[in-house]
Amino acid sequence: MNEIGATAASRLYLEREKRISDAIALKKPDRVPVWGGLPGLFPSQHLGMTREDQMMDIDKNLEASFQAALYFEGDFVEMMPALGPVLAPLDYRQLRWGGHGLPPDAGWQFVELECMKPDEYDQLLYDPSDFIVRKYWPRAYGRLAAFASLFPLREAQGYFAAPFAFLPFGTPEGQEALEALRIAGE
Numbered sequence: 001m002n003e004i005g006a007t008a009a010s011r012l013y014l015e016r017e018k019r020i021s022d023a024i025a026l027k028k029p030d031r032v033p034v035w036g037g038l039p040g041l042f043p044s045q046h047l048g049m050t051r052e053d054q055m056m057d058i059d060k061n062l063e064a065s066f067q068a069a070l071y072f073e074g075d076f077v078e079m080m081p082a083l084g085p086v087l088a089p090l091d092y093r094q095l096r097w098g099g100h101g102l103p104p105d106a107g108w109q110f111v112e113l114e115c116m117k118p119d120e121y122d123q124l125l126y127d128p129s130d131f132i133v134r135k136y137w138p139r140a141y142g143r144l145a146a147f148a149s150l151f152p153l154r155e156a157q158g159y160f161a162a163p164f165a166f167l168p169f170g171t172p173e174g175q176e177a178l179e180a181l182r183i184a185g186e
Helices: 003-024 042-046 051-056 058-072 118-126 128-140 142-149 158-165 172-185
Strands: 095-098
Touching: 042 051, 042 058, 051 058, 051 095, 118 128, 128 142, 142 172
Parallel strands: none
Antiparallel strands: none
């Protein structure tokens, strides 16, 4: 980018930053800020990719998000990450997408599961991390079922308790959970 292009880009950036900051501070901006939002259907409809590609192919997804940002020229742009490579190996049950429970060009579909029961609010409030790991994750992620067998995290401390806390990871379910986490982490 030449010096003139860099100056113009800097000027546009500062204008957009001020516009958004003014709106957040409840001041009157020079105009209503435009949020570029998530690219949604744009990549699959205009850039020749499937919705499955959008969810599963990180490189195609980033390029599509970049092209959407250039096309819409919003004041603020949110990049849609390709979540499929993380969600699919864990068997995420609360979302279906193209290639994961739906045809390759289908949109996203939220699946309402009861991942928290009405009588569990006290458990969530008492120890949110423990609840998420031992209750929510095993219900929302099919391959994390072994986490339901873990000791409560607040009790898995010390010389004698900690070794027993790892027992669920020695089971076939536990090995599946660890392998799914390894793949998702990559």
